[in-house]
Amino acid sequence: MNEVDLNETSVRDFNGQLHALDEQSNALAWRALNPAGRHCLAVGLDAPCEVTIAGHAGYYCAGMNSQATVVVEGNAGVGCAENMMSGHVHVKGDVSQSAGATAHGGLLVVDGNASARCGISMKGIDIVVKGSIGPMSAFMAQAGRLVVLGDAGDALGDSIYEAQIFVRGDVKGLGADCVEKVMRDEHALALRELLKAANVDDSISPEEFRRFGSSRSLYNFHVDNAGAY
């Protein structure tokens, strides 16, 4: 285990050390002490390493991650795991806005709540939020899955494309073109796998969730839909 004290090592040096890793490196486990909400921690990783942030992280923690596992023991700021390609990001506290924004792959698990625009423009990532999410989440979400154990804020899935949303609690309101869909066996099965991967308690079953997605009525312009744009 490599320990880095961010009161002594700059974010630049810390990230630089992580960028130097590859699968052959023999020290793939890292722990960053005193993160103190610093921005851009563990961004752009591209090796199968495991990085623990021992406290709160600022903006864009684990941004553009590939392969790596990043664990934040506290809260994370705006854009956590934004544009992640692969790997695993686990935040034990809450996350701010735009968590998992535009991400193509990997798994983001938030033990607490996520603020507005969670999963905005997501392009293939799986996001599991154990608490609730704020408004405008999954806005223009293109692909991937957003799973919420708590409630979802207003305008959920506005202008959504092919992403899927599963919510266990209340939904304050759906955005344009987002509708509730039937939860078929195949969806429940896939959801069960995902809940397992996110270490969700066994007592929570896929049947407790409702599924949402695109009605695809705004995919091509039509005059009678003008009001929805």
Add this chain to the structure above:
Amino acid sequence: MKSGDIPRTVPRQSATFDPYTMSEIRRAAATGIYDIRGGGAKRSVPHFDDLLFLGASISRYPLEGYREKCATNVTLGTRFASKPIELDIPITIAGMSFGSLSAQAKEALGRGATIAGTSTTTGDGGMTPEERGHSKKLVYQYLPSRYGMNPADLRKADAIEVVVGQGAKPGGGGMLLGQKISDRVAEMRTLPKGIDQRSACRHPDWTGPDDLEIKIQELREITGWEKPIFIKIGATRPYYDVALAVKSGADVVVLDGMQGGTAATQDVFIEHVGIPILSAIRPAVQSLQDLGMHRKVQLVVSGGIRNGADVAKALAMGADAVSIGTAALVALGDNDPKYEKEYQELGSTAGAYDDWHEGQDPAGITTQNPDLSARLDPVAAGRRLANYLAVLTLEAQTIARACGKSHVRNLEPEDLVALTVEAAAMARVPLAGTSWIPGATTF
């Protein structure tokens, strides 16, 4: 008099309801949807043509054409990047997406720019291997949609351009209609095939200059602080936007005026939002000067650049380089009269064809149709672009020498006068034959 003998007035078209306007009303009434098209503002707005160079005579002396050196190189990204980009000429190729353009057109842009010693730019849709392979210097656009955005391509880029806005549609997002969402385009953008796609107009994970500063830090961290970071803005409030871009940590500001082209945007947006580039350069330069950042943060301007005189005028007003979109496409072969018959079949005519969003471009440039795009030979088209860039450069040098400058960058506002009161006020140079700069000096 018999009624047949009364002289009649000739039929008179309304200046307000002119034939184009009336045709647009009929089109709107028939379809219920706004007009979408490619290209830039088509109406006449104050432009570089309204400026003249004074040249040298007794009080200034010129350099000998072709003999005395007049350099054209420019370095972009000297502020923070450890690897700034060095260009032989101060003319770059603007960001145009694969999707809006065919793969052949993107390759041709790369080839032409590389021969000319300059850079080209990706667009809303990601980086293709063709354009990376054929562009010695490639700027990677980072847009609100983040279509195809991935860290591997980010690392392959020579510079990163954070796109906040575009001159054709400041405050608007991109559009790509179903006809152009081919399998490859759909896959690169993670979208269903054939949908009418509208890109976001705001970035998904930052709002405002304080966030942008952190976003830029992230981009630099991921790429090891090597690559210049450009910020592209549509010309609206250039003084403030440039100041905020500098505050956010830009190495280079790209300023795009309302005449700037677009692949597909509502006509009402193209013609009515944003300001002409002529009116935007001086406030932008003033902003840099007030911050002590002129020439430290480079300014690249675009929007209706057509010839070496436009290049020279933009530089004289304080820009470090210019960028071209539409003119580059024309050099490749866009709107070529040799396809007149086909333009007519599409209800247009060579020179006016702007239905780029429909993907039926006879010249094979703004299309994803394999038969049409195969018409464009990337090698020959790249050569034409290189030739055209050489002419722009020679013309700008000709003017710079005539003004006694050994580097095109040394052109200055003092070399310019304006033909109209409007242009004098906007460019902040005197009306020709006077010392009057409206708004700055008394008549």
